[in-house]
Amino acid sequence: MRWVFLAANGLALSFISWSQLPTTVQWLGLLLVPGFAAVRWPALRPAAGVLAVTLAVLWLQGIRLQSAQLPHPCDEVELQMTFQVERLLSRENLPHVQGIRFDAIPISSAHHSVCGSLAFAGRRVRMGWWHASLPDLQVGEVWRANVTLKRPRGQRNWYADDYQLWLLREGIYANGKVATAQKLDGENRPSLRARWQAMLLDQLPLDQAAILIALSTGDRLWLSDALSEALIHSGTAHLLAISGLHIGLAAMLGFWFGRLFFAGWVLCLPRIWRSEFNQIHAARCCAVLAAAAYCWFGGAGVSTQRALMMLCLYFIVQLCSRQWRALDVCLVAMWVLLLVNPLEASAPGFYLSFFAVFCLLSAAPAGRGAWQKWVALLRLQVWLVFAMLPLSLWFFSGFSLVSWLANIVAVPWVSLITVPATLISVVLHLLGSDAHIFTLWIAASSVQFFLDFLALLSKGMTWFGLPQWHALPLSPWTLFLGAVCLLGWVAPLPARIKWLGVGVSVVFLSWSWQQEIRLADGRERILVFDVGQGLSVLVESGGQRLLYDTGPPFGRRTSAMARIMLPFFYRSAVTGLDYTVVSHADLDHAGGVADLRALGPSVMHWIAGEPIDGLSATGCEQPRTLPFGQRGQLRFIAAGRTQEGNDSSCVIEVRLSWAYLLLTGDISVARELMLSRRLSPYRPAYVMAGHHGSQTSSSFGLLSRFAGAQFIISAGYQNSYGHPHPAVVQRAQALGLQPVNTADAGAIIYQPDGAGGVDVIRLREASPRFWQ
Numbered sequence: 001m002r003w004v005f006l007a008a009n010g011l012a013l014s015f016i017s018w019s020q021l022p023t024t025v026q027w028l029g030l031l032l033v034p035g036f037a038a039v040r041w042p043a044l045r046p047a048a049g050v051l052a053v054t055l056a057v058l059w060l061q062g063i064r065l066q067s068a069q070l071p072h073p074c075d076e077v078e079l080q081m082t083f084q085v086e087r088l089l090s091r092e093n094l095p096h097v098q099g100i101r102f103d104a105i106p107i108s109s110a111h112h113s114v115c116g117s118l119a120f121a122g123r124r125v126r127m128g129w130w131h132a133s134l135p136d137l138q139v140g141e142v143w144r145a146n147v148t149l150k151r152p153r154g155q156r157n158w159y160a161d162d163y164q165l166w167l168l169r170e171g172i173y174a175n176g177k178v179a180t181a182q183k184l185d186g187e188n189r190p191s192l193r194a195r196w197q198a199m200l201l202d203q204l205p206l207d208q209a210a211i212l213i214a215l216s217t218g219d220r221l222w223l224s225d226a227l228s229e230a231l232i233h234s235g236t237a238h239l240l241a242i243s244g245l246h247i248g249l250a251a252m253l254g255f256w257f258g259r260l261f262f263a264g265w266v267l268c269l270p271r272i273w274r275s276e277f278n279q280i281h282a283a284r285c286c287a288v289l290a291a292a293a294y295c296w297f298g299g300a301g302v303s304t305q306r307a308l309m310m311l312c313l314y315f316i317v318q319l320c321s322r323q324w325r326a327l328d329v330c331l332v333a334m335w336v337l338l339l340v341n342p343l344e345a346s347a348p349g350f351y352l353s354f355f356a357v358f359c360l361l362s363a364a365p366a367g368r369g370a371w372q373k374w375v376a377l378l379r380l381q382v383w384l385v386f387a388m389l390p391l392s393l394w395f396f397s398g399f400s401l402v403s404w405l406a407n408i409v410a411v412p413w414v415s416l417i418t419v420p421a422t423l424i425s426v427v428l429h430l431l432g433s434d435a436h437i438f439t440l441w442i443a444a445s446s447v448q449f450f451l452d453f454l455a456l457l458s459k460g461m462t463w464f465g466l467p468q469w470h471a472l473p474l475s476p477w478t479l480f481l482g483a484v485c486l487l488g489w490v491a492p493l494p495a496r497i498k499w500l501g502v503g504v505s506v507v508f509l510s511w512s513w514q515q516e517i518r519l520a521d522g523r524e525r526i527l528v529f530d531v532g533q534g535l536s537v538l539v540e541s542g543g544q545r546l547l548y549d550t551g552p553p554f555g556r557r558t559s560a561m562a563r564i565m566l567p568f569f570y571r572s573a574v575t576g577l578d579y580t581v582v583s584h585a586d587l588d589h590a591g592g593v594a595d596l597r598a599l600g601p602s603v604m605h606w607i608a609g610e611p612i613d614g615l616s617a618t619g620c621e622q623p624r625t626l627p628f629g630q631r632g633q634l635r636f637i638a639a640g641r642t643q644e645g646n647d648s649s650c651v652i653e654v655r656l657s658w659a660y661l662l663l664t665g666d667i668s669v670a671r672e673l674m675l676s677r678r679l680s681p682y683r684p685a686y687v688m689a690g691h692h693g694s695q696t697s698s699s700f701g702l703l704s705r706f707a708g709a710q711f712i713i714s715a716g717y718q719n720s721y722g723h724p725h726p727a728v729v730q731r732a733q734a735l736g737l738q739p740v741n742t743a744d745a746g747a748i749i750y751q752p753d754g755a756g757g758v759d760v761i762r763l764r765e766a767s768p769r770f771w772q
Helices: 001-015 024-040 042-066 162-167 194-203 204-218 225-233 244-268 279-297 301-318 326-340 342-346 347-363 372-394 403-428 436-465 478-488 495-521 558-569 591-599 671-680 726-734
Strands: 076-091 096-110 124-131 142-150 172-183 397-402 468-472 524-530 537-541 544-548 574-582 603-606 624-628 632-636 651-654 659-662 685-688 710-713 738-739 750-754 757-764
Touching: 001 042, 001 326, 001 342, 024 042, 042 342, 076 124, 124 142, 162 172, 162 342, 194 347, 194 403, 204 225, 204 403, 204 436, 225 436, 244 279, 244 301, 244 403, 279 301, 301 326, 301 347, 301 726, 326 347, 347 372, 372 397, 397 591, 403 436, 478 558, 537 659, 558 591, 574 624, 726 738
Parallel strands: 124 172, 544 574, 574 603, 659 685, 685 710, 710 738
Antiparallel strands: 076 096, 076 142, 096 124, 142 172, 397 468, 524 537, 524 750, 537 544, 624 632, 632 651, 651 659, 750 757
16 A cells, blocks of 8 residues: 555645646546456555545645635725734835735625625635734734735746745635725624733743744744844744644643543543543543644644644554554655645645654664663754755755754754743633743743854854855755765665765766756856846856846845745756846845845856945946857946936846847836947847836837847736836837736746757746646
């Protein structure tokens, strides 16, 4: 059966890559295969049953997923909705406006002429509310508001996370933007989580309260930027995500409470019933109830639900009194979880948690005395650090240099002191007992020790001049070879063979990495990233690379550079950029400068149209020509700093041996008319739309020189600016240009096909998904 579950898991893992959902007839045809095998060979009936259940459930999940999103006719429709605030996500205080993001559970909505009455049962909407003065929103409050709903959608880029898939995995039915709202005082429902959070914020310093709120309710709203950065760089941010560790601790507390309770309760039973009463099974039920209560109180996130299901499966195995191998337990648990939510296959935490559990079950060393047990624990922690390294490099393209030391101290400290004390405090507080003050003091003191420890680690890394986070760009092939070498080292083989394998592996990995760099240096292509309402273009030719603009920020703590471009650089063996041009200082073009400087590949030459805070860059005010790639040139046309704002954008002609590319930033029509006479285009030509397709750019005089060219627009899907303007698109089409928008096509690659033509790869067309 092990191979059967391997095949079933492989089928379930492929669910997220299906381009279309098979029809009912096709699914019935597939189900006939295991059905025929079960009738023809009775010994295969269990295996056929597993495969048949897998096929049937995946088909039903695909149908559910297609209906789990806002219908297309309701996209960008404003309607009146009554909702309850479920979770607060983030707050932003800008100079003239305040913003808050939160998850809401719709209760009802008014009938709409286009959408009718939407069925919101069991669904969530991710809301955004921006206003000059926002009310103090609390979890559990009920509001009636005018909301503009948008269908879940995200950018599509190579090697980057799919935001739409992430929203669907989290159970988000739609995004919503609140216009006006009114609080319904008579219908507010008291929230236990809100009472607990308010008490912590009132009695504790902000950082301590923020960590305890994250540990107990899963809300990270009150984590400061500095604290979040310290947790990420130290590799301890996972401790604040309610997952298997926390659910296991809650189950352990519930189990021992059940043992103590039923040990006294059984004495009250008649003697004849005592022998029939199984205290262990009753205590296990208490463990499941405690874990389920913690899951509900913590917001029932996807990782929390996954941990709860694995706990239930473990107790079912114990109830059946069967001894399963570690691999069999992981395979069955993975199969069950993927059938419940196939989109889990897109979550890095899914693979990290299963691999960590497998390592713990397979390689946990034993010790007899107290000292030997601590040594065994230390060895296990070091083993986990190296075992998880390939997955960390694959999912995050780097690793924390201090994570192993931080986790050796933080994991047992938080697990054995902070979390139990916090959970006991929650129970005592909700019961109205003053005893929660003592347990809360223990939890707060342990958090303060944890914060002091992180600060000490940061000072030590600064003193030694080492970065806390080390980015390591490795290709998928090199990572795969590294993982194979690691598994070979822990395999039961003689020591001589292991050391010989290490030597051969080092040589082979070095050769493989050099080959990846050589292939990367030989690439010829133009890549337009799908960054939403912003711009970023990568040009590679003859071993040289130009990056034009760094994309917009994504909220306060990240950017398109960190989420989209850097993963692509790491997976594509891009170790350096020869030229990085920031057209001007607007955030939709310069929002990723800080992340590129901190985490990205080295940049040889920085060029900017306007001064950028903290960046030493040369200007583009003087026209000049630079050699680029194989017989190529970079011609700087515009005078950057002699203008202001959008008109300061650097304008570049990228002249390659196989294509022509014009990059104009956000310059205005007047600036375009001045520069158009200096251009010397040739075919095939590619023109980036000025100012994301705004009517203030892309003039008739400029576009008339590029008949037959590709007119590339980098704009956000249904953005609030109305880009691209319909008049601009019509003008380009009338002049013979071919408009293409990254919002519709995703990231786009242009590369020579070797026969004198150009291959065009549009990611949404090349790799479609059935739910999009």
